[in-house]
Amino acid sequence: MCRWRAAVCRFGSGVADLVAAYLASFRSRTHPLSVRPRTQVVTGRRWAAACGVLAAAAALGAAELVAGALGRAGSSPPLAVGAAFIDLTPVWLKDFAIRRFGDDDKTALLIGLGAGITVAALGVGLLARRRPRWGLAAMAAFGLVGVTAALTRPAAGLMDAVPAIVGAVAGTAALALLIRAARRPARSDGPRPDKTQPDDPQNDAADDGRRRMLLIGAGVLGAAAAGGVAGRLLLRREDVSAARAEVRLPAPASPATDVPPGAQVRIPGMTAFRTPNRDFYRVDTALTLPQVDPRAWTLRIHGMVDRPVELTFEELLAQPLAERDITLACVSNQVGGDLAGNARWLGTPLAALLRRAGVRAGADQILSRSADGMTLSTPLAAVLDGRDALLAVGMNGEPLPVAHGFPARLVVPGLYGYVSATKWVVDLKVTRFAADRAYWTRRGYAERAPVKTFSRIDVPKPLARVRAGRVAVAGTAWAQHRGVDAVEWQVDDGPWRQARLAPVPGLDTWRQWVAEWDATPGSHTLRVRATDGTGATQPADRVPPFPDGATGRHSVVVTVT
Structure with missing residues (x-):
């Protein structure tokens, strides 16, 4: 670990010296970065925007490499910023993300974060096209955001800021290099060359400049990809899958009660009693x-x-x-x-x-x-x-x-x-x-949060089309530590009917239920409600999850043909 840290420090020091040299060059009247009459922009907005994206890629690749070398996955700037975003997200937006994306909510967040970084990088590149100093300052500012996010994590230490710092330095250096490649000396006198004349020295210089830009851009992209891949590979050292595979769990001193036969309702599409x-x-x-x-x-x-x-x-x-x-x-x-x-x-x-x-x-x-x-x-x-x-x-x-x-x-x-x-x-x-x-x-969530009595219809699915005649209606209900004593179901606004309850091993598991419906053609609404071991029945009015859990009765609309 000490060897890796020393290497990271040397890398950071070298990149810092490079950026310092570029920044100092702004005071020079002859350096290619200086926007003087002797230089001109040789590319349009597309290349400028690409410069921003390539610089951001270099920053992220370097940061990922350092995070991997230090064994601190959570200090990777995208992850640190994403975690800080989660902390700052209002409750209603958290609930929306969970409701809309479920287990994929983190993937959706990272995709959104990646899109945001890309848009910001495009803006930095366009800014740097005419205002190089401002572009470099903007790139450094993004690094500051990463440092702040990393240091505000609950278990953060000073070393968690290093990946973002090195990433900012690398991104700024890459942007400076790309800006330099995008500029060339301009003719100070004489008519503009005829671009149809291939032997014109200025046309040759322009072609050489474009080739140089493409080579430098490819180099930056390759270095960014290499850093990112190497960082991911280094983080595999922290993976505990092998250690988990070596764990041998002892036999329980107090075994679980056998799950009684019939706990699983045998209907196609029904939820498994034990979740894999x-x-x-x-x-x-x-x-x-x-x-x-x-x-x-x-x-x-x-x-x-x-x-x-x-x-x-x-x-x-x-x-x-x-x-x-x-x-x-x-x-x-x-x-x-x-x-x-x-x-x-x-x-x-x-x-x-x-x-x-x-x-x-x-x-x-x-x-x-x-x-x-x-x-x-x-x-x-x-x-x-x-x-x-x-x-x-x-x-x-x-x-x-x-x-x-x-x-x-x-x-x-x-x-x-x-x-x-x-x-x-x-x-x-x-x-x-x-x-x-x-x-x-x-x-703002409640301090004490007992699970509320809950039931749902698992079969048939919402908007399902079923044939007229005998149709199985089944679902799951739970009221942990109180138990489910009854489940009733309803068709449209008809009477509530008792469902048959499957046996369970105890009060702390959910309970499956099933009923048979003589379905008639048309569109129908099925509803369900459960009563727990204290005699309390699910209320009809729907209440959102915040601050202590949702209530209300589940319903599905089906079409009978």
Whole structure:
């Protein structure tokens, strides 16, 4: 690592000297960068705009290379700026992105960010065509944005600013070089040459200039691509896939209850009772997945406790582990949405760890922190009331996928994920809501967020066309830690009818339901509502997810032919 840092410093110093020389040359009356009567622009706006894009590519390539050399993926300027954008995004826009793009919301953000960088780079190139100094200053300003974004990340250190600084220097140097290539000495007297005369020396000079521009542009692009690829390859050193593959999960001391026959409704198109890991929803703010080596992982439990606890991953696996089927749901889930999933989790009971630490009187919150600095707050009472709150290490019979929190995460049934499901968890602080506020509660979300009673129609799909006669209507309902006692469905404005409920292994999983409908030709609206174990029935009025989860009854329109 020291060798890489020394190389980065030498590279940065050399590029800085080059840029300094170019900037100093603006004071010279004869340097090609100086916009004097002795020079002229030889290309139009297209080349100028391309210069801006090539310079931005050089900046990003250099920054990616340095981020890879330092092993700091999150300090890559696009990722740092993207993460800062997420933090500054208003709640309504976050909900729109999740509703519109689902698990692809981060991909959409990065595409949008790339488009924004491209547009800005085009503008810088056009600006530099007539105002070289302004163009160079604009390129440096973009570097400052990257530095600011990197240093404002929750777990940032001074080294996180280095990729953006080196990228800004490299981009500025590349832009200066491209500007120089785009200018040539101008004739001071005499008539303009006849461009049809191939032997004219000035035409030859123009051709040579264009070739020089293309060669320099190709060189800058090649260096940018090489830097980006090398940076990505270097970051693979941080990948923990191999370490994850070596983990052998012990058998649970408390196995899960068998899933009863019939828990899965056997109808084409029906949701799986147990969600495969690859299909399990993912909603978080991490643009790049934290790579946490289990050999270096520790969990710290501190705050309002008598005996602070620190666990290694090996010590965690040595604890008595429990296996439970638990459904998780996201607070951003809309009525009828699919931001919920059911899995078999393996982990140590969280309450046992807290009792080992000795929780002090007056505490009412667990403030958990992930490896990337994200903080979530969990009501302490929900962990200590006897429910199966876990510090999970396994999911559906294998170590947690990296995307779902490897090596360890929290799973607390009955609460929305933003207060119960910290991934890549490394720190648990026992505290009070009055003293500490987590990421989402600082943004107006509710401190205590029990999952609301929810149901949806999975079959038939919205706008489906079905044949008249006997039609299966089926779906899923959940009310974790309270259970679902009844599901009713309705056709148009007709009477509510009882659906048949599938058996479940416990109160903390979702429950499937099915009914048969004698469908008649025409357009029909199907609705559903569930009643939980406390006797509460889903309300009819729809409420958006913010600040504590959506409510309302799901409906689909189908056409019967």
